[in-house]
Amino acid sequence: MLNGKKIKALRKKRGLTLRQLSELTCGKVSISRLSEIENGKVANPTKKTIHALALVLGVAEWELFLHDEFLKGDLRMCIHRREYITMNGWVYYCELAALGKRLTADELKKLGCTKEDRTRCKQLMEYTCGTGIVPEPEE
The missing domain is CATH 1.10.260.40 (lambda repressor-like DNA-binding domains)
Structure with a gap:
């Protein structure tokens, strides 16, 4: 809202x-x-x-x-993103996770999606859509 x-x-x-x-x-x-x-x-x-x-x-x-108010600091998303409408409005979500691509942390970093970016993305998605939405990258 x-x-x-x-x-x-x-x-x-x-x-x-x-x-x-x-x-x-x-x-x-x-x-x-x-x-x-x-x-x-x-x-x-x-x-x-x-x-x-x-x-x-x-x-x-x-x-x-x-x-x-839930988020601490600025929300910076990775450059690969997609938008979804939820009951709380539009949400920007890391497209790599949305598509279920199982990339390693190193591969994500090379694409410009840092661990901090993924953490904030995950916080926002789980806050708006529920837990278990964002898969962790493979090691």
Whole structure:
């Protein structure tokens, strides 16, 4: 679910009204929809809405969701990623794990997917979709 309070705080921090924020999204998010979002009435927004708000507010898309308090630091994903819609919204997930490819830790590292990236990816996926989602790389 979107974190309406955080979105409102980001908007106010930038000194924007709902109308101004709507205009900055180039009409992708209406004033009434912004109000619904800020008041917690939108559970699963469209990808277009999330992208437009994140771009205008200057944050990563995942930061607009309630589960960001769960994560420590910035979520950096590996370069091989796929997006899924869950009950909590859009989730970016390491495509290598999503496809069930059993790569070694060294192979993943060569592809730019570090152990830290995989750990954060796994935390987010297991938080939103349940445990056992992300396989560990082979040694």
